[in-house]
Amino acid sequence: MAFPARSRHAVLSGDDKRDGAGLAYRLHKTIVLVGMMGAGKTAIGGALARRLGVDFRDSDHEIERAANMTVPEIFARDGEPFFREKEARVIARLLQAEPSILSTGGGAFLAEANRTAIARHGAALWLRADLDLLWSRLRQKTTRPLLHTANPRATLAELVTRREPVYALAQLSVASAPGLSIDEMTSRVVDLLLTRPDLLTEEPA
Numbered sequence: 006m007a008f009p010a011r012s013r014h015a016v017l018s019g020d021d022k023r024d025g026a027g028l029a030y031r032l033h034k035t036i037v038l039v040g041m042m043g044a045g046k047t048a049i050g051g052a053l054a055r056r057l058g059v060d061f062r063d064s065d066h067e068i069e070r071a072a073n074m075t076v077p078e079i080f081a082r083d084g085e086p087f088f089r090e091k092e093a094r095v096i097a098r099l100l101q102a103e104p105s106i107l108s109t110g111g112g113a114f115l116a117e118a119n120r121t122a123i124a125r126h127g128a129a130l131w132l133r134a135d136l137d138l139l140w141s142r143l144r145q146k147t148t149r150p151l152l153h154t155a156n157p158r159a160t161l162a163e164l165v166t167r168r169e170p171v172y173a174l175a176q177l178s179v180a181s182a183p184g185l186s187i188d189e190m191t192s193r194v195v196d197l198l199l200t201r202p203d204l205l206t207e208e209p210a
């Protein structure tokens with residue numbers, strides 16, 4: 006999914022606290038959202054890109070578009086290793102574009118080659134969410150093939166335990182919490198990014 010950037014210098018929108026200050030955001034590096042499935046990488050990524058006025062890409066959507074198949078269909082027909090190969094290629098390609106927001110699938114950051122590419126060309130931001138919150142968002146969904154098991158909650162718990170030490174390698178992280186809206190969560194991410202002038206600054210519009 007790609008939303009065209011309105012401008013490289015996004016003038017702050019009406020819902021922004023800094024509206025009226027005549028400032029615009031300037032993103033200096035691609036922010037790569039990582040973390041567990043259900044953490045909100047796709048939802049927050051899109052909202053963040055709109056807020057900052059930059060392009061949004063989601064590696065799962067890019068893979069689905071190129072294959073003309075859904076992620077579960079790709080897993081079922083071609084297997085996970087095939088999907089991981091496509092994922093690595095898509096991420097490497099999207100990291101070459103101008104600074105934007107890139108949401109990855111939950112397994113992408115597990116591959117060392119992806120972590121290296123992300124660190125070289127962008128900045129990884131881990132969206133943290135605990136097991137209960139993840140499960141509350143995923144329990145009704147059939148779109149995550151890794152959870153097509155006899156006990157999907159237990160599978161999710163195992164994945165969280167195994168993956169969290171790797172997600173913790175991301176240079177930035179923001180915690181999600183139940184009851185927080187997508188807009189509020191996006192504001193938390195923007196506030197964090199503004200503490201890093203090498204990543205995001207505000208400039209006169």
Ligand SMILES: Nc1ncnc2c1ncn2[C@@H]1O[C@H](COP(=O)(O)OP(=O)(O)O)[C@@H](O)[C@H]1O
Nearest residue numbers: 041042043044045046047048142185186187190
């Ligand atoms: N504060 C929030 N942050 C992120 N997602 C939220 C939030 N509140 C509700 N959601 C919902 O939770 C789900 C998160 O799923 P998604 O964005 O696909 O996660 P991921 O891409 O990490 O698997 C979406 O349906 C989203 O609308």
Ligand SMILES: O=C(O)C1=C[C@@H](OP(=O)(O)O)[C@@H](O)[C@H](O)C1
Nearest residue numbers: 041042043065110111112149150
């Ligand atoms: O955690 C994973 O390994 C996966 C997460 C999914 O993306 P989201 O994290 O966006 O759900 C998708 O890439 C695929 O189902 C595998």
Ligand SMILES: [Mg+2]
Nearest residue numbers: 046047109110
């Ligand atoms: Mg996603």
